[in-house]
Amino acid sequence: MKKLPLLLFVALTSVLCSQEATPRRPMALLIMLDGMRADALFNTHMPNLHALMKGEWHPDYKGAFSDCAQALTDAKPSSATNHAAIATGVTATKHRVFNNGQTKDGNFKEWPSWLGRLADTKPQLKTYFLYTWGENDHTAPHPKVKGKRGPSDAANGRELAQLLATKDAPEATMIFVDWPDAGGHGTGFYPYGTSFVRAQMQSDMLVGNLMKAIASRETFAQEDWLLMITADHGGMSTSHGMWGGQASTIPIVMAGRHISQGQLAGIPNHYDLPVTALAHFGLDVSTMKLDGKVIGKQVQNPAKRPLKQGLQAYFTFDDKEAKNLAGTNIKATLLGGEDTASGLGNGFADGFLRVPGFAGHGVALEGTEKLQFENKTNFSITMWVRLPESQIGDPAIISNKDWNSGQNPGFVLNAGKRGDGAPWTGVGFNYARSGKVNRADLNTFHIEPREWVFYAVVLQANGAAYVYQGRRDGNLHWIAEHAEDIVINTGMKWHIGQDGTGNYKAPLNGDIDDLAIWNRAITFDDVRKIYQAGRNGMSLGDILE
Known part of the structure; x- marks a missing residue:
């Protein structure tokens, strides 16, 4: 008589296990x-x-x-x-x-x-x-x-x-x-x-x-639901297709129940x-x-790291001699000398770097030609830029390449560029690639003339190149492209207001402030934090951990 409850228990257990195992x-x-x-x-x-x-x-x-x-x-x-x-x-x-x-x-x-x-x-x-x-x-x-x-x-x-x-x-x-x-x-x-x-x-x-x-x-x-949301395209101005x-x-x-939490790996x-x-x-x-x-x-969920980690160069341009506050051997050398005759200015004055748009002017960043990057290609740049409405040609804002050809090794953040389908000339980013596609051109960011605008370039471990623009309205925009095969090293010094040769035909006319360079990829949260700090009147130095 005692066996019946045991058999009933076994039967009920089997039913419950069967139900739990039902997909x-x-x-x-x-x-x-x-x-x-x-x-x-x-x-x-x-x-x-x-x-x-x-x-x-x-x-x-x-x-x-x-x-x-x-x-x-x-x-x-x-x-x-x-x-x-x-x-x-x-x-x-x-x-x-x-x-x-x-x-x-x-x-x-x-x-x-x-x-x-x-x-x-x-x-x-x-x-x-x-x-x-x-x-x-x-x-x-x-x-x-x-x-x-x-x-x-x-x-x-x-x-x-x-x-x-x-x-x-x-x-x-x-x-x-x-x-x-x-x-x-x-x-x-x-x-x-x-x-x-x-x-x-x-x-x-x-x-x-x-x-x-x-x-x-x-x-x-x-x-077992799987929800998926995406888009067919984005756009620029009032159009797309560019x-x-x-x-x-x-x-x-x-x-979904079987999705992993976080940012999807790769692109x-x-x-x-x-x-x-x-x-x-x-x-x-x-x-x-x-x-x-x-x-x-x-x-891929990147670990939070102090902003000081990997910081190779940081210039506030607050002094007549630009000091690298990152404490490395990278130095800023003014090209073309102080320009006082034209009245347009050139050099470290008024708390920022002024590049007047004359041939031979800009800044050479001594020691950047020897930079070594995390995962060989990961680096980050952040800065504030003030530009006039137009440029002569397509000058470099910061570059380590010969900008006479976009296929040449290296990179350039440039101004005065009108990309495919763009209704304006503006800011873009070019770099060389070693695969079937031999160059990448990310553009064109709209210029807010004579206003300080935030820009960042990040080469991420996921193989993507991101270019960010932080505008006055508080929106942080970005575009991205494959960069697994970026050709970054050129043996040339990084230059501000010039390409890697220091002799590009179109010199930059604009102002640069709070420039920072890392030999690693900073995170999206880092980029947003630096941008928001600048909007609140703070420099990167005020938020460095």
């Missing part, structure tokens, strides 16, 4: 925010996306993000070509949509959308694609995938939120949101216009409503997300010959 039902939502720049995610009040990034949406879910993800490189950063890539997981070379108006002729039979692949391999799953732009009628259509062009982003958001809260919700959903793109075209992607900022906030509210709907599901605890980083540096945000692409979604549903993506890769597990 959760995979579910996925991919959201594309058309025209959203990576820096907008950090400069705009977007509490829902920030909660996803920080892993604060739900206790069982972690968040990952990238602030340097990239749009396509085999087609200019416009809408249709990148929409097709986000849908299919392949680049333009395969899907054959290179510009707007070409989607109807895309190669989607060979390269279907991730929703179409799921519909073919797992026909029991429900799939849904929701959008507003008419050209997406032709973005990888599939007879088994429900697609709908809704009347507006607001209406689409409401419909999808209602649907996701029900038992009839599709297991795999993709929604394209046009608000940010419309806002950027209206008043500017960069510098931010009011309609662009408002569009970011509207988009965040839409995302938040979808998050709430998902979390409210009766079966949420038995489900090379140089302003339109191609985009964000990625992910949340991901938006077309990694559909591939990641397919893997989430158990498909073997290694056999599909897709261009994207599975992301979300590998993250």
